[in-house]
Amino acid sequence: MILYVLFVCSFAVATAEFVLVGLLPQVAADLGVSVPAAGQLVTAYMIVVTVGGPVAAVLTRRLPRRELLAATMALATVSAVASAMATSYPMLLTARLGSALAQALFMAVASQVAMAAVPPERQTVAVARVFGGFALATVLGLPVGSLIGEAYGWPVTFVVVAGMAAVGLLGVIVFCPRIAAPPPAGVRDSVGALTRPAILAGLGVTLLALTGFVAAFTYVAPMLRDVTGLSPGWVSIGLVGYGLGTIAGNLLAGRVRPDSITRRLPLAVGALALILLAQPLLLPVAPLALVGLALLGAATFVVVPLVQTWLMGQVDAATTGLVAAVNISVAGAAGALGAALGGAVLTVGLGPAWIGPVAAVSVLAATAVAAGIARASAPTTGRTSAALLRQ
Template sequence: MLMLCAFAVATSEFIIIGVMPEVAGDLGVSLPTAGLLVTAYAVAVAVGGPVLTVVARNLPRRPLLVGLMALATGAAVLSALAQTYPLLMGARILGALAQGLFLSVASQVAIASVPEEKQTAAIAKVVNGIALSTVLGVPIGTLIGQANGWRASFVLVAALGLIGLIGVLVFCPKVDHEPEPTVRESISAFRKPAILLGLATTVLSFTGMITAFTYVSPTLREVTGFAPGWVTGVLLIYGLGTMAGSWIAGRVPPNRIARVLPFTITALGTVLLLHGLLMQTKVTSVLSLFLLGTSAFATGPLLHTFLMGQAGPASGLVASVNISAFNAAAALGPILGGAVITGGLGLGSVGLFAAVPTVVGIGVALVIAGHTRRRATAVAQPVLAGTT
């Protein structure tokens, strides 16, 4: 149910991209002005999520989840009914605030609902809802919106949100929620090197992935030679890759994440380095997209689980900030890819430049692995000495 909820709120974030010309025409605004509906949403998630996480830190988790899904569903209904641009902008920001806090709370509930050895798998399922929104929710919502008007896209989001809300009411267990630390104590968690390094790894690795993925559709058409009607079908292969990556992440125990992270990010960096070459033919492009989804969504849940484990009582705030870090990557990626294309290097070169931040992320992940290993050794030595 949490995966379905994540699917609904993430679809709400990106669905407007597919119907932006219709929105602009209907509300009488320019395309760049309509594009601000995407930017404002991302900013509201990135900024509002951590702030609301602090404000709501001591509220019971299950009722908070119910309230957030009700708010997200209501925001989708308001979006569908909005007759003016300001009203649609207000509804979008309302939904973004619900999403920013929801993903943080959902992460906490997912971890609290399973034994320790299954925590990574639980986070992977929630994250997979976000991944599937890009390859299922947005294309389907776009088709519905183009056929029946852009408001129908938000009716779809509202329906998904309502199903998720009912699912939370029926299936979500009552989760024990210990009192959160004070604001000062929560913020002090960011003094830990492992947390700062983990957040940097999120920004670096996913800036690379999003840089390539943003321009996948035009690359499939103009470089690989797929007809427009085939592009959505090929992107479903990417979706299968995200599911495979989440499955791989779920097999990693929390205490081994730091050791595994460099390998998954190296796989992601390798795919990006070869992306331009692999996109030259139809068979290898399908393989490239599958591996891109697999490596990226093996990395994402591992990073998220690792950071929450390092944060201790401040896990909610750290989870929210990590979501903000992902949104920062989502903003930086298109800029980097756009600069490559504007510079005349072409779509085939986007992957090569996308690999640069990801390769830096490999180095940071290696530092995390070394830091975690040294900490484990330092903790073990006094114990062994006391036993002796």
């Protein structure tokens, strides 16, 4: 039951993040600021998620996980209520920063709880369930939240988000087993674990793979509109297809056993690279463009849970939360780099169709790193290479 509770919590936290994107014009008008100024709410949110996650993980490393998870969802609930009640830009900014801190801490703590609550062979399923809430938020939370905001006003959207977060909080209180705080570890030991070659390699896969993905996905609307020639309605359908693809990819990732991750990860990252390389061939044909977008979401959401599960399995219990938080922070950095990369492709005049192939260079590098992890982890390579990777 706790995995379903974490799924609900994840969906609520992710919807709180995504939903503002569809409400920016209304928020700007109601608060008397420009749309770009309202957009800075999104930027500030991502900065807190990227920087605040590791810091919060270190500061809370000695706290029991059940109580910390409940406190995190309480913060998410209160922050959503505060967003709904905000009557000025500073008030909304403060509330959004609270939501961002809740999300940053949630992903680390929820991954720890999920892995501790199941047998070792089901840990990938558990982590995938956490990320599944984010996948569903892209296909359901964002559009439904936008529709509610258009019909009843953007504060009502945040009331709904608060309600979902409160349901998740109640579920944590009722169903989350007691999970002791990890064994004490000093800050130096915890941070030192991040410098091990295995951890750096896993973080490198996240950085390189998601940089390529975000570069393409950020500009998916111009691609479908200008290259494929789709109407706005069909672009929306394409985004729904992408969301369904993320759900399918998440379910597929959950079928990979933890001891098989290193063998499957290069295939998943390589598939993502191939999809990006094929964009100039897929985009001119509408059905292929829509299928390609769904496959893009599927491949990405296979990679993300696999890397998170593998990274957390490479460190001791005292460091799993920090590693999980840092991986999420690296994903946030990849988002910024990917958006800049896609914009650079357009700036030099290559056109939207070529964002995919350029982005694929980063993902191919991630494939090489993932293949290196697989070789070092393979039993046939003997104890020496595996030991070197763990040092």
